[in-house]
Amino acid sequence: QLAAAYSNIAHTKAKFVGLGYPVIKPTIDQRMGVVTEDVSRLVNKETPATFIWGSFNDEVTPFNDHILPYVKTLREHQVPVELHEFSTGTHGLALANKYTGIVNHNRVDEHMSKWFPLFLDWLKTLK
Template structure:
């Protein structure tokens, strides 16, 4: 595997590329980590990218502006630029553009949802982990966002969503439920897993991400990843 970073034209933004050699174009995921715009969490970034790579995906991680440079609109531009770069270099990167999607966690899930609803966006599917949907924690994050459930249209790509009933930061009724209701209203194919265990910010929920996440592991909630792979095979293959 070749791992490298390319700068995006958006300030304080770049794209990590985890390129697996392949004799065929592979499906690909653009990962948008969480971290409340304070940092790019390792639990949501390289460890997730490497896990996808072991399942025959090309993987990418967008590093968008955080800390004193944090800005929701600029982060959205960084994600759009990342997709544009990947599609423009798809052959060299071994990517099948028709199986290219976005995966986001928490605040990154809000950004991923926003991009998946962008007119003429290049994401063919979306996977959202305990996503922020409404701007209820903007003050906490220090940014001004939007209610991404209001962005859903008939053209929104198939979406896989998971979360935990124990999540107090982005409670189900206020966030995930609001989004899936809009998906259903617009006839967008989706699959939802709201686990009875786990919590917010748990990434893959296994030991691999738990090592860099205060040993937060939940065997049941970790099922989201194999469930996603099954869903992807049904929807995209």
């Protein structure tokens, strides 16, 4: 959420933003004991190109509540966006590979781990 909010600050120096299973709406504020804002309301024509990935199985930041509204708003503002929403995996898998699985209770998802190479490929497309 912080990365998404920062990327929407006027005159940000960010050239791109990568968001993994992002919190966009304040739907989990009460559970987390924080007060946040709806980051999708901050999107503007200066928001940098955005790469987003997540899982349809994510119960913390469900696709329809967080990612879908943000992507729609990015598109409405003609912000370049790439979205990868995986059918496997859950929230909090990091790289989803054996390296982060070591410290992540062996939570590994080979399919979802493809987000990182996809992100690197996407970076190459940016000018």
